[in-house]
Amino acid sequence: MERTAKVNAAPPDRDQIAAAARALGAFRDGAFRIHCLTNMAAAAFTADVLLALGARPSLTHAPAEVEHFSSSADALLVNLGTLDEDRISGFTRAVAVMNKRRAPWVLDPVLCDRSRPRRALALELLGLKPAIIRLNQGELRSLTGGAENDAAGALAREHGVTVIVTGERDFVTDGERAARIGSGHAFMDRGTAFGCAGAAVTAACAGIGQAPFEAAVSSLLIFNRAGAITGRAAAGPGSFRPLFLDALFHMTASDLSTADFHNIEAAS
Amino acid sequence: MERTAKVNAAPPDRDQIAAAARALGAFRDGAFRIHCLTNMAAAAFTADVLLALGARPSLTHAPAEVEHFSSSADALLVNLGTLDEDRISGFTRAVAVMNKRRAPWVLDPVLCDRSRPRRALALELLGLKPAIIRLNQGELRSLTGGAENDAAGALAREHGVTVIVTGERDFVTDGERAARIGSGHAFMDRGTAFGCAGAAVTAACAGIGQAPFEAAVSSLLIFNRAGAITGRAAAGPGSFRPLFLDALFHMTASDLSTADFHNIEAAS
Amino acid sequence: MERTAKVNAAPPDRDQIAAAARALGAFRDGAFRIHCLTNMAAAAFTADVLLALGARPSLTHAPAEVEHFSSSADALLVNLGTLDEDRISGFTRAVAVMNKRRAPWVLDPVLCDRSRPRRALALELLGLKPAIIRLNQGELRSLTGGAENDAAGALAREHGVTVIVTGERDFVTDGERAARIGSGHAFMDRGTAFGCAGAAVTAACAGIGQAPFEAAVSSLLIFNRAGAITGRAAAGPGSFRPLFLDALFHMTASDLSTADFHNIEAAS
Numbered sequence: 001m002e003r004t005a006k007v008n009a010a011p012p013d014r015d016q017i018a019a020a021a022r023a024l025g026a027f028r029d030g031a032f033r034i035h036c037l038t039n040m041a042a043a044a045f046t047a048d049v050l051l052a053l054g055a056r057p058s059l060t061h062a063p064a065e066v067e068h069f070s071s072s073a074d075a076l077l078v079n080l081g082t083l084d085e086d087r088i089s090g091f092t093r094a095v096a097v098m099n100k101r102r103a104p105w106v107l108d109p110v111l112c113d114r115s116r117p118r119r120a121l122a123l124e125l126l127g128l129k130p131a132i133i134r135l136n137q138g139e140l141r142s143l144t145g146g147a148e149n150d151a152a153g154a155l156a157r158e159h160g161v162t163v164i165v166t167g168e169r170d171f172v173t174d175g176e177r178a179a180r181i182g183s184g185h186a187f188m189d190r191g192t193a194f195g196c197a198g199a200a201v202t203a204a205c206a207g208i209g210q211a212p213f214e215a216a217v218s219s220l221l222i223f224n225r226a227g228a229i230t231g232r233a234a235a236g237p238g239s240f241r242p243l244f245l246d247a248l249f250h251m252t253a254s255d256l257s258t259a260d261f262h263n264i265e266a267a268s
Numbered sequence: 269m270e271r272t273a274k275v276n277a278a279p280p281d282r283d284q285i286a287a288a289a290r291a292l293g294a295f296r297d298g299a300f301r302i303h304c305l306t307n308m309a310a311a312a313f314t315a316d317v318l319l320a321l322g323a324r325p326s327l328t329h330a331p332a333e334v335e336h337f338s339s340s341a342d343a344l345l346v347n348l349g350t351l352d353e354d355r356i357s358g359f360t361r362a363v364a365v366m367n368k369r370r371a372p373w374v375l376d377p378v379l380c381d382r383s384r385p386r387r388a389l390a391l392e393l394l395g396l397k398p399a400i401i402r403l404n405q406g407e408l409r410s411l412t413g414g415a416e417n418d419a420a421g422a423l424a425r426e427h428g429v430t431v432i433v434t435g436e437r438d439f440v441t442d443g444e445r446a447a448r449i450g451s452g453h454a455f456m457d458r459g460t461a462f463g464c465a466g467a468a469v470t471a472a473c474a475g476i477g478q479a480p481f482e483a484a485v486s487s488l489l490i491f492n493r494a495g496a497i498t499g500r501a502a503a504g505p506g507s508f509r510p511l512f513l514d515a516l517f518h519m520t521a522s523d524l525s526t527a528d529f530h531n532i533e534a535a536s
Numbered sequence: 537m538e539r540t541a542k543v544n545a546a547p548p549d550r551d552q553i554a555a556a557a558r559a560l561g562a563f564r565d566g567a568f569r570i571h572c573l574t575n576m577a578a579a580a581f582t583a584d585v586l587l588a589l590g591a592r593p594s595l596t597h598a599p600a601e602v603e604h605f606s607s608s609a610d611a612l613l614v615n616l617g618t619l620d621e622d623r624i625s626g627f628t629r630a631v632a633v634m635n636k637r638r639a640p641w642v643l644d645p646v647l648c649d650r651s652r653p654r655r656a657l658a659l660e661l662l663g664l665k666p667a668i669i670r671l672n673q674g675e676l677r678s679l680t681g682g683a684e685n686d687a688a689g690a691l692a693r694e695h696g697v698t699v700i701v702t703g704e705r706d707f708v709t710d711g712e713r714a715a716r717i718g719s720g721h722a723f724m725d726r727g728t729a730f731g732c733a734g735a736a737v738t739a740a741c742a743g744i745g746q747a748p749f750e751a752a753v754s755s756l757l758i759f760n761r762a763g764a765i766t767g768r769a770a771a772g773p774g775s776f777r778p779l780f781l782d783a784l785f786h787m788t789a790s791d792l793s794t795a796d797f798h799n800i801e802a803a804s
Contacts, residue, residue: 039595040576040579040580040595041579041580041583041595042580044580045580081595081596082579082595082596082597082598083596083598083600083601084597084598084622085598085622111594111596114594114604114605114608115596115601115604115605116604117600117601117604118601118604189587190587190588190590190785191584191587191588191781192580192583192584192587192593193580193583235782236588236781236782236783236785236786237584237587237588237781237782237785238584238588238777238778238779238780238781238782238783238784238785239778239779239781239782240778241584241778242778
């Protein structure tokens, strides 16, 4: 991954870990509101993840209401899973509100490599300037026309967006800086909606006022570290899910600074 | 809370506890059908809660079908979360069937304080005479015009509805009588849809034939007591959820009569 | 049940158990794509079940996208729960794609005995030739006009479909052959969406190339055996669900061949 962005991707440094720790504290103290336009398989778990951290999720996508919710939200998540006409209409309205307020939103173009209309919608939304986009290699390839080399960095520079590319290690770039973060635990790929919920935590970190690159790194540090902790206790991908929420709830700054998680050669 | 209703709110008495115990037995023996028009984040958990108790949930909201399901349901839940046009149309049709059959329904105006159209819909539905409404302080304030004093009691008297106000302790009034019930456990606020599922249990208690005030108290005794039991075993809000369903499944009459739960000064 | 099909229903034999074991291996190696048009209460758990086995679920029902997902899916599930207009339109489009590709799809007419329009839709979809239909006794009765005797076998012969009838034991027939399989554990009836997710596993077994009767038997062997294993460890229907996913994840061929599960007189 590092090479593809043509920027030097490093493990998170002390400042980034401190920023993630500040995010943990802010969630617990601040009652931040994160509005999540997400798919029906991810809705409950996404809300649970935000609540475990102390943030306040809302989920409504109805065109008549989405502006009301967006106008009092600290950040917005736009997830393209299980699309329907209502949700598409809701996206545009919610994004317009956030952009007008200069409030951050995160785009998660789930499975845009499986459907041409979804790919077109993802590109249209990318043009509306999300703070951060989160995607996997297949989705990145479908949006950037096939080239993997420098794809994430180029996407970041072209759209002024921070890009998270998930994979064996997660990779973050804003086109200039880059970081790589251990992806947590393999069970996160064997249960639905972990990626979707991770993007909601990214929105939450942006919602407390962290700049896009910082918010992306903070959220991955928190989310993936919770996965690594949980992986030591879970017997399988089913018991992993409730224990993961427990880990988010109990996470402390000292959990984030553990060195072996950041020496991530063996992670996931 | 007690003062706001200008009625004397007492902990549940022996008769109320006996009524809750009868409800537990009825669910297990009676195959009661509870139709739940609820939001996408609450659907699965709401069904799981009813199934754990022995009731039979259904969830369809499509306008073409909702009358068929309502006409054979023992009670109906109307929850305003994640609204869309289909669900709004479904509400009106389902409520009309229940009212014609003189069968009970419960209104849960989730987050009506966050959206003007939702507040208007909540007021419209309140005019259609639910047996019971369940809301938190913010939602109560949005529906009653700002005054907290006597708000719940006045709402109850004006609409002939039993009002449940959730909070640090839950409060029930029909405008004349009032009761307060320990709210169970703080983890119920750190996972999504506990309130929504609690309202479904209230509908279920009404569905077995308990009068609205009695049904409201019974359901809170069952639901919150399960929360208190679970709170002693759960390591966090994630493991709380499956253990809560286990607690509902195994709950007995003797679990309900434990005195220290009703001396609720320290609850939650 | 055996009598109703007028065919000799036997416990699964060595060949059927070997086919189920091959399915387990194929899921883990093959990255098979199963598109699930399912209800909102079942979506997350259905995806979790497929992911635990190693298959790749997708869930989109939007008319504009469902053909794109179906055209690259190895199998399709059509589940009639929580219907709406979008989903109905999505069904027809997705089924047309699968039929044109001669790819298998499974019909789960959830609660078609509770709603006349849903029963009509189930019959219409049955006419479009699913490989397999899965229903319970009440649903079977509503589709076959009331006669229980030979209902499943007659349905199978009339429509050229393999029929799974769930109950105290599950029953499979293609009109000529029949098998009965222990139903796993009673907790599967005390949590939502176990039947829906089981039908998705049936679709997955068809998606790896097993013929309909074989796929139906394989999927029930895998799914119900996981239930029986889980039932020995779970304290209630809540803890059952995560442990069930763990059991699917860890299931081996030797788990399937345990004799006492197939001497099913005492099962469930």
